[in-house]
Amino acid sequence: xxxxxxxxxxxxxxxxxxxxxxxxxxxxxxxxxxxxxxxxxxxxxxxxxxxxxxxxxxxxxxxxxxxxxxxxxxxxxxxxxxxxxxxxxxxxxxxxxxxxxxxxxxxxxxxxxxxxxxxxxxxxxxxxxxxxxxxxxxxxxxxxxxxxxxxxxxxxxxxxxxxxxxxxxxxxxxxxxxxxxxxxxxxxxxxxxxxxxxxxxxxxxxxxxxxxxxxxxxxxxxxxxxxxxxxxxxxxxxxxxxxxxxxxxxxxxxxxxxxxxxxxxxxxxxxxxxxxxxxxxxxxxxxxxxxxxxxxxxxxxxxxxxxxxxxxxxxxxxxxxxxxxxxxxxxxxxxxxxxxxxxxxxxxxxxxxxxxxxxxxxxxxxxxxxxxxxxxxxxxxxxxxxxxxxxxxxxxxxxxxxxxxxxxxxxxxxxxxxxxxxxxxxxxxxxxxxxxxxxxxxxxxxxxxxxxxxxxxxxxxxxxxxxxxxxxxxxxxxxxxxxxxxxxxxxxxxxxx
Amino acid sequence: xxxxxxxxxxxxxxxxxxxxxxxxxxxxxxxxxxxxxxxxxxxxxxxxxxxxxxxxxxxxxxxxxxxxxxxxxxxxxxxxxxxxxxxxxxxxxxxxxxxxxxxxxxxxxxxxxxxxxxxxxxxxxxxxxxxxx
Numbered sequence: 001x002x003x004x005x006x007x008x009x010x011x012x013x014x015x016x017x018x019x020x021x022x023x024x025x026x027x028x029x030x031x032x033x034x035x036x037x038x039x040x041x042x043x044x045x046x047x048x049x050x051x052x053x054x055x056x057x058x059x060x061x062x063x064x065x066x067x068x069x070x071x072x073x074x075x076x077x078x079x080x081x082x083x084x085x086x087x088x089x090x091x092x093x094x095x096x097x098x099x100x101x102x103x104x105x106x107x108x109x110x111x112x113x114x115x116x117x118x119x120x121x122x123x124x125x126x127x128x129x130x131x132x133x134x135x136x137x138x139x140x141x142x143x144x145x146x147x148x149x150x151x152x153x154x155x156x157x158x159x160x161x162x163x164x165x166x167x168x169x170x171x172x173x174x175x176x177x178x179x180x181x182x183x184x185x186x187x188x189x190x191x192x193x194x195x196x197x198x199x200x201x202x203x204x205x206x207x208x209x210x211x212x213x214x215x216x217x218x219x220x221x222x223x224x225x226x227x228x229x230x231x232x233x234x235x236x237x238x239x240x241x242x243x244x245x246x247x248x249x250x251x252x253x254x255x256x257x258x259x260x261x262x263x264x265x266x267x268x269x270x271x272x273x274x275x276x277x278x279x280x281x282x283x284x285x286x287x288x289x290x291x292x293x294x295x296x297x298x299x300x301x302x303x304x305x306x307x308x309x310x311x312x313x314x315x316x317x318x319x320x321x322x323x324x325x326x327x328x329x330x331x332x333x334x335x336x337x338x339x340x341x342x343x344x345x346x347x348x349x350x351x352x353x354x355x356x357x358x359x360x361x362x363x364x365x366x367x368x369x370x371x372x373x374x375x376x377x378x379x380x381x382x383x384x385x386x387x388x389x390x391x392x393x394x395x396x397x398x399x400x401x402x403x404x405x406x407x408x409x410x411x412x413x414x415x416x417x418x419x420x421x422x423x424x425x426x427x428x429x430x431x432x433x434x435x436x437x438x439x440x441x442x443x444x445x446x447x448x449x450x451x452x453x454x455x456x457x458x459x460x461x462x463x464x465x466x467x468x469x470x471x472x473x474x475x476x477x478x479x480x481x482x483x484x485x486x487x488x489x490x491x492x493x494x495x496x497x
Numbered sequence: 498x499x500x501x502x503x504x505x506x507x508x509x510x511x512x513x514x515x516x517x518x519x520x521x522x523x524x525x526x527x528x529x530x531x532x533x534x535x536x537x538x539x540x541x542x543x544x545x546x547x548x549x550x551x552x553x554x555x556x557x558x559x560x561x562x563x564x565x566x567x568x569x570x571x572x573x574x575x576x577x578x579x580x581x582x583x584x585x586x587x588x589x590x591x592x593x594x595x596x597x598x599x600x601x602x603x604x605x606x607x608x609x610x611x612x613x614x615x616x617x618x619x620x621x622x623x624x625x626x627x628x629x630x
């Protein structure tokens with residue numbers, strides 16, 4: 001595949017070189033046992049330990065799996081490292097299930113399949129920055145990521161920015177050299193790093209190996225099967241996910257010449273559980289208003305850094321690659337830095353859980369007239385959100401001149417997607433190649449989407465001492481700009497005293 | 498100019514991916530269309546492959562690894578239109594969208610006459626894909 005050279009590729013290669021520069025891979029004689037709260041006792045092979053022990057993976061210990069969620073759900077302190085190992089274990093279980101059911105296509109090299117999906121699981125999140133998706137929300141709109149995607153439209157599709165970074169790490173020259181010099185000659189296993197990269201971004205270039213990709217990036221991929229269990233367990237939000245049932249029904253089906261991962265019709269209930277679990281986790285955990293408010297603070301830290309040309313450990317954060325050099329501890333460390341102006345105050349607020357409060361709720365339930373204009377609010381771009389913050393501050397200044405636009409945040413969360421309903425096949429005959437979509441059985445994606453849309457809330461946040469003035473100002477500005485009328489819930493839900 | 502006036506001007510003039518989809522829907526001859534993400538995403542994916550139209554749809558990146566194309570951005574656009582009831586879905590069946598044509602048509606103001614002609618062609622093709630002859 002021809003790929004255009006982009007500056008970000010060079011930066012990622014330099015990053016991988018720097019990470020591996022001082023790493024002296026030990027010779028591992030035998031597999032290691034690693035215990036896990038969710039998945040029990042598991043074996044990792046010597047070549048995997050060599051990769052797991054590298055700084056590329058060790059940094060994931062310092063990145064929260066659920067960004068700032070522990071500020072609201074205190075036991076949600078699990079990290080990207082344990083999740084990555086979990087994905088490798090579940091990918092292994094999916095392969096074993098396919099072998100047990102004798103579902104693997106003829107000529108499949110099952111050892112190569114197993115080694116590749118496990119390695120893809122281990123590496124799939126190595127592109128995450130501090131606080132996982134919160135970094136991604138910032139650098140996802142950077143020009144270098146956009147250019148890389150636009151120049152390789154067919155390769156990346158709509159892969160998430162962190163998946164793109166993981167792909168670039170895995171396919172970098174520096175990592176190829178590491179595998180060539182340390183993994184392959186010592187342990188005698190060859191890896192197709194392009195294929196592992198494609199598994200991470202969900203790109204199928206080899207029809208015979210479509211199901212390899214789907215084990216890592218598909219409807220019921222190992223990533224999802226791990227994070228649903230892990231996030232629900234550690235946050236204390238109980239979910240049902242019958243993995244054993246899924247493993248008894250997993251299969252391969254040929255569609256348009258591609259060997260795809262599927263499940264028997266009898267496993268549909270597990271797929272429905274996945275969709276409903278995802279829906280509940282988003283509304284209960286990931287989009288909790290305190291979580292959203294903390295995420296606003298995090299973004300403001302980087303707004304300050306950018307606005308004032310501050311650097312953190314020599315990085316200016318004008319490239320997505322810069323986010324690979326920092327982990328959660330670096331963000332909290334900013335609280336003690338003296339040369340980064342207000343960014344330090346913001347980090348201290350995050351560290352001490354001094355979070356902005358709700359000043360106004362924007363949703364279909366808090367708007368009484370012209371509900372269709374909610375569409376304009378929900379689709380505001382970054383420049384318009386800045387203008388809205390400034391307009392609210394201008395109005396609030398009439399009552400309190402101390403309030404600035406930087407004391408006001410407008411947060412418009414994305415509504416979760418439920419691709420599972422329409423994009424992946426369910427096998428309908430034991431030995432045939434007929435398939436249907438999940439939504440053909442029951443339009444689960446429509447129902448979960450309707451739930452998520454009804455639950456959707458946008459917020460105006462501000463500091464506790466400004467909530468009354470900001471509430472009035474925000475209500476007045478938004479009603480005027482968007483020709484809508486808020487009802488009393490828009491304020492009462494905020495518990496403004 | 499006050500900030501609120503700047504915002505209002507920006508809202509009136511800034512063209513976003515949502516406007517393209519709304520303009521296509523406004524230019525169709527239908528007031529109801531099938532609500533099936535597979536069909537909708539496939540139709541917009543087909544339109545994006547036409548070189549003379551892809552300038553309108555260049556922000557939409559499609560995942561083609563599944564059994565039909567899917568765009569995260571298009572999903573977001575549709576979610577916003579559904580949440581605001583511009584694409585209304587009669588409860589409890591979610592088989593059709595009722596198109597709120599008056600609201601959708603506002604987006605056409607962000608395109609000049611020749612662009613509106615182009616969007617009309619896209620809408621015709623969109624209908625053809627949605628309702629096979």
